[in-house]
Amino acid sequence: MFVEDQDDLTLIDPSFLSQLPVLENYLLDIGYDIKNVKRIILTHVHVDHSQAANEVKRKSGAKIYSHWIEARYLGQNPPYLGPPSTQETVKKLEKIGVSMGALIKEYGSLDFEPIGVDEQVSNGDMIGSLKVIHTPGHTPGHISLYYEKDELLLGADSIYKHVFGAEGMYISAPQVSIDPVTAIVSAQRLSKVNFDKLLMAHQDSPLLEGAREAVETLVAESIQKLKR
Numbered sequence: 001m002f003v004e005d006q007d008d009l010t011l012i013d014p015s016f017l018s019q020l021p022v023l024e025n026y027l028l029d030i031g032y033d034i035k036n037v038k039r040i041i042l043t044h045v046h047v048d049h050s051q052a053a054n055e056v057k058r059k060s061g062a063k064i065y066s067h068w069i070e071a072r073y074l075g076q077n078p079p080y081l082g083p084p085s086t087q088e089t090v091k092k093l094e095k096i097g098v099s100m101g102a103l104i105k106e107y108g109s110l111d112f113e114p115i116g117v118d119e120q121v122s123n124g125d126m127i128g129s130l131k132v133i134h135t136p137g138h139t140p141g142h143i144s145l146y147y148e149k150d151e152l153l154l155g156a157d158s159i160y161k162h163v164f165g166a167e168g169m170y171i172s173a174p175q176v177s178i179d180p181v182t183a184i185v186s187a188q189r190l191s192k193v194n195f196d197k198l199l200m201a202h203q204d205s206p207l208l209e210g211a212r213e214a215v216e217t218l219v220a221e222s223i224q225k226l227k228r
């Protein structure tokens with residue numbers, strides 16, 4: 001959640017429908033309402049990031065934003081076939097303790113209805129105070145977001161730390177990426193951005209400080225590994 005103003009919120013990646021009550025309660029707890037959401041930014045098409053977008057839009061009237069490439073897949077024209085496939089996603093979620101049985105019982109499946117994107121963006125565009133950085137690799141139209149004022153980078157699924165059983169920090173891996181080598185190039189692009197704090201989508205610690213240098217090192221190591 002990114003706060004522009006008291007009644008002007010930007011929601012980044014609304015996650016699963018089943019998580020929506022959690023989000024709504026959180027908003028009430030911090031003095032907002034789902035109706036204050038004016039923009040929904042989808043960093044990419046994956047269901048664990050985008051499934052609740054239509055419902056949040058229905059409740060708030062917010063506009064949905066995504067990269068123009070991802071807008072095609074969100075609209076399922078053409079459908080996005082992974083990786084990961086639905087089956088792989090189920091396995092991944094079970095591994096991190098999310099009960100798919102309960103999710104599927106309540107919502108039918110991991111599928112989502114087509115999502116109509118209201119505003120298609122490209123690299124360098126601004127969405128409110130957030131600058132769009134196109135970081136393909138995890139998916140073709142994956143974006144990261146940069147808030148210059150706080151030197152904060154929202155990396156979404158471009159980089160992970162200590163998740164899915166892996167040690168340390170790593171760039172989006174082959175099991176979840178359409179093009180893992182391009183994901184390294186995108187991380188290299190991010191390492192040139194003047195940020196200090198990094199917030200990743202799946203991670204053990206909420207915010208990583210001194211992060212630009214860490215990403216730079218990670219990129220160098222990842223390129224070395226490719227050469228071996």
Ligand SMILES: [Zn+2]
Binds near residue numbers: 044157
């Ligand atoms: Zn993803």
